[in-house]
Amino acid sequence: MTAEVTPDRALRVLQRVVFPGADLDVVPLYVETHMDRGAAELAAEMATEALTGRRAANAGSVPVANAAVGEAQSIIRFGADVPAYLAEDAGPRRSAVISEGRRVSFATYFNAFPASYWRRWTTVDSVTLRIRLAGESTVILYRSTARGFSHPVETISVTSDEPETIERTLPLTPFIDGGWYWFDIVAGPRGTTLIEAEWVGLAEPAQAGRLSIGITTFNRPDFLLDLVRTLGDAPELQDLLDTVYVIDQGSNRVSNHPGFGDAAKKLGDRLQVIEQGNIGGSGGFSRAMDETVRAGRSDYVLLLDDDIKVDTEGIVRAATFADLTRRPTIVGGHMFSMYDRSLLHAFAEA
Template sequence: MTQNVVAEPENRPESQGGEPGRLLAQRTFFAARSFPAPDAMYAAATLGAAVTERERVTVEPHAQVTTNTYFGRFPASYWQRYTEVASCDLEAVVTGSGKLAITASDSHGDPRTVAHKVVEGAEREPIRLTAPIDRFVDGGALWLDIETGGERLIVENVRWTVAAAKTPRPISVVICTHNRADYCIETLVELAEDPVVRDYVTAVHVTDQGTDTVDSRERFAQVKELLGDKLRYVRQPNLGGAGGFTRGMYETLEGPGGEDAHILLMDDDIKLESDTIMRISALANSTTEPAVIGGQNLCELHPDRLFVDADVADLPKLRAGIDRSESLSQRSMLDHSQERRVDATHNAWWCCLLPAEVVRAVGYPLPIFFQWDDVEYGLRARGAGFFTVTLPGAGVWHQDLYWKGWDDWARYFHYRNGLITGALHNQLRPKEMAQFLLTEFMQTLASMQYGLAATMIKAIEDFLDGPGTLDDGGANVVPSIRMLRAEYPETHIVPAANSGVRADHAPIVRSGWEPSKPTLVLLKRLAMQYLDKPGGGAAIRSGDEAWWHVSLFRTAVVTDASQTGVRVRRLDKKLMTKLGKQGLAVLWRLRQEGAETVRRYHQEQPRLTGKENWERLFGAR
């Protein structure tokens, strides 16, 4: 029989799904619910046979099952670093005979058993195991291991709970969407059909900025029925992600209970594991100080791969991306575990919780439409003393970003908004930035990406025009950028079978090594293009389209990163010369006018991020 029997956990919203005084930190599932992720991301049989279901695992005789998996691990290191929680309890209901153990790892991945229990002949008996959270500062996690002898063991309703430090705060989910109605409705259904999450969230704000609206979908009625008056559906003109998320933040903070709210921002094009909401919320309710808590980005097309574990911005290089030194980006979570605790400078808004204190301290986001809005806001919060935590095991699946090509209309916002972010966070030095952008601009010309070069020029010009360029929230610049780029043939993706280039004129040619003296080679390639010397053509695979390779040819048929078609790049000496002169002129302006432009953005930041400005953009005043 079992020992130390406790009451079976109940789903009480006031304690976030546990007994009074306890906080539900996360649930252990043994299989995916709706998204076709590998069940081994939840639990895996390491010996013998087992049958895994969403909330139950049946372990056959002489078998072993572990939850040392992406979703199965309890991120003890993050709980020790950011909370005063001293221990956690694992609660479960068991039937049969076998052994249950909580195993811990350290920052090197070495395992140790910290609690265990042997059960014999149990009949749906509740059990509890307690594990200390005391040796995890640099890394490590906890998980459940199950082992059977000669009999079967069923384990179900597994919950990890901690002592509740305070009353859980109301949480509002905010989803911004634009013409991704099918994605958005799937996320809403995933949330609404989980009774624990549905009971716990206070409100679900959906800001719909598109023409293909979410409320046009048949399942929207199901979502409305399940969520009731918790669903707050608002339509507004397209103000980008910045405007859509800010609308949800505004509605939450200006509504009842907004002064204590947790605001969980989520993209419209994610696939949701609903327990991610509970995990992020639980940590946010337990931190010693208010903190920004974010989820990780898994790849939708390759569900076992982690794309972002923790982001670190590099503003002088206009890179918002991943800290590659310790990152497990592009690694399969079936083969790797996140043992070391890592820091982040910000968290992207595919899944990110903001306490109300952050908004009160730093204001609303900048009205920069999209790209860098989340980075800038995260850096602003960090500058005001708020930690950012990207929590392992709190993952959502997002469209694979490395399948998106660099050369698209969004590059305008990358450059313009990256410059604005650098300016506001005192990392834009005009001379150094102009030199950095000159190199990227010359590489773009050498790559025969003339539309991208024109996009860069427009972005830098608009940055130099100053804060007034943000007065419309970015609504008007999108069509103008699309029209600008449409003038350049290589910006268009065409079917591979209809590229207009004969196969014998464009054989597949692999890229060589990166030059050891890249600046010298770049100048030489540009000179050769100016003298009209490159000849011949090549078909170039995605990933091989580096400037030093493409610039060898007169015509390059380059596979787009999306793998949906190709782009045909052709040398145009006249256009290269024209754009080159324009680019040099605007970069000279950046050197000369950059310091004054930075000052103007600093001066206007309080107005741009203020409630009154956003009310004007929403049309609320």
């Protein structure tokens, strides 16, 4: 079953399933290979609550444990370990090869679909999961509740070794106070290739909003230039990004760094470095907002720190979410620990 497209509503990609780049410390945020870990933690928490009448002291604050990278990579291969034609077909970071007989789950931070958020804040009332894969396999769709209970929605068998597309439309109506959708894949005896997957929804046909990015920096040119390279290397931002405003308030100017020219090359004239005195982080961000409004080209301005590693898929998702909210909304992001990369550090304004 797929969503019905009408003259006043068209399908739009809400969230693409992606895999990490070279940083294997964050694999658990994208794909789960330890299938019993989450269930065991939930069972222990529920048992404690049943015996004591109250939640465990650390409930809800358990960090995402690091997967054994070697084991994860033997179960599912992505990035440089997948055939080059997959990246050419679906784009970078979209495809993976799952070893024969192994099971992986996308009940993860980046790849599960936050159904309750979309129901609460946007005009979207259903979501369609679209998966393209090749090889005998079983796909299991799941949903969860606000209390963390989960149950299967549908089990789909794939018997062809040729590429096949599966689409299932799922309602958002049940997600009043919390819950997610996700899927697991069990590979067949010859392994399975996930070519690409995405969550799409019906929305009013309209041009997607564009954004500018404001970054305040103070004597951190190395961090800042790493971030500029990340933004310039992201093909998914090319049709979305107007201008990157770097508000340099330090004495060690980023424009004087020997690596500045190379880092700025791909952004070209979309990168604007504005040098001013140090009036604090809020002063720098205010300048970026003012420049964005004065330019009059962007629908949104996204504010970023200078010392972060950003997944650019998150930028695309934030802009898409903002496009489809019921009313103009500040869309916040989450921050993970720089030292324990899969540990959620702050919820920000989300």
